[in-house]
Amino acid sequence: MNESVFSDHVRDLLVDKFDNTQGVLSHLHRVVRRHLKKIGQWNLPPKYLDYDGESWERSEAMDDLVQDVYLSCILKRLTKLGEQLEKSGTCEGSVHWKVGKFLSDRQEKGNPIARRVFRNVRNASESLVDSGKANCSCGERLRGKSILLAIGQQTAETAGNLESHFSEHLGDSDFIKSVHRECPASWRLIESTVEYRFSQGLTGYKLGDLAQLLGNACKRPGMVSATETDDGDGGKSILEIVAETRTTQNQQRYLAGEELAPWIAKLTKHAENNISKPRIRARVLKSLATVSELIEEGQDVRELSVRKLAERLGMSRSTLDEDFARLKHHDWMQEASENETES
Secondary structure (H helix, E strand, C coil): CCCCHHHHHHHHHHCCCCCCHHHHHHHHHHHHHHHHHHCCCCCCCHHHHCCCCCCCCCCCHHHHHHHHHHHHHCHHHHHHHHHHHHHHCCCHHHHHHHHHHHHHHHHHHHCHHHHHHHHHHHHHHHHHHHCCCEEECCCCCCCCCCEEEECCCCCCCCHHHHHHHCHHHHCCHHHHHHHCCCCHHHHHHHHHHHHHHHHCCCCEEEHHHHHHHHHHHHCCCCCCCCCCCCCCCCCCEHHHHHHCCCCCHHHHHHHCCCCCHHHHHHHHHHHHHHCCCHHHHHHHHHHHHHHHHHHHCCCCHHHCEHHHHHHHHCCCHHHHHHHHHHCCCCCHHHHHHHHHHHC
């Protein structure tokens, strides 16, 4: 595999050379196809990414998609890619990351309810594993193929049996109207429901099967609007999320001050010492490290919304909301206030 196709092409574009555009498009075609297979879209109709056609192989949808990817991931980012080339000598990773992000965004727009339900089931499943209420033999990141088992069980239910276990909840309109919302309350509802089903004999489930079961229930007529969302705290800044309801006026002045590095350092130390689950701890530390990077880049993170940070990290907003909620329950704010008093 040629690992410099995109880097060489960007170099050519920066000096107005367009000789190998068709070759780059052919390479990009293969890259996009791999990404489609990775996210489970290759065998689905193009309509799920908002394109026309019977299939990706038997229509012009693939060519249209590749052209859109080329425009969005290369041409519109040419200046940034050039800067990346100067800094590291390659932009391959940056282009591949942007292709994945572009397809994920199209997937979200094409089937928003299913994506929100899947994220909620994944968050609920992750919480069950981390709290010791379920087992999973998969790696660090849960996927659609991941198998979740009740404690002491060896096999998961088939998709058909899963429906019978959840039939009571599938007929509850309030439950179905809640599970698709993008907020922590939604995945906590799924978590408590699964825990109850474990107690009633559910042996386990494949994550994708449960997400599909709940997603299909959301599609029933009159159940959920495709445009209905729960924005929650997505528009709030990350400082507001952490500081709300637990800061005095003095502490709020500290948060609004110029020196944010000590604040991030205290949160990082708290996460390292007090979050016991390795998966969650690593995720929180990654979020805080990203905030530190933004500060170093000169950005004012006081105006950074949870939604924007979640997009940069490539995670759901509800997961990030929950992670920052974990940081609310620490006396670092009190320590900061005491330090101000001493100074």
